[in-house]
Amino acid sequence: MNLEARKIEFVQEFLKLQSEDVISRLEKMLRKEKDNSEQRIFEPMSEAELNKRIDQSEADFKNNRFKSSSELLAKYE
Known part of the structure; x- marks a missing residue:
């Protein structure tokens, strides 16, 4: 399964969620991953x-x- 198909499947499953707690945890995880990916930009050492x-x-x-x-x-x- 390619990345685009996985994203679509994930969003479809996300839309089925009824638990606010689960949605909150996924939001936190997404924010944390976004912050981590922004920090991965590095400068080569001298x-x-x-x-x-x-x-x-x-x-x-x-x-x-x-x-x-x-x-x-x-x-x-």
């Missing part, structure tokens, strides 16, 4: 910022301030 982050990452690694990939995977299993 070369200086990239180098600063690299230096910080290397310092963290040297000082044992990191998690291994197996530790991260275990967290989400």
Whole structure:
């Protein structure tokens, strides 16, 4: 199913709703998603910022301030 068909189906189901609570929750979710999508517009970092982050990452690694990939995977299993 393409995006346009999904939108139409969603709107049709939305129009059938009778619960004000459900409509309010969907409105909140839509506003939150809209706000998040507006915040996703980002500016690329400068070369200086990239180098600063690299230096910080290397310092963290040297000082044992990191998690291994197996530790991260275990967290989400």
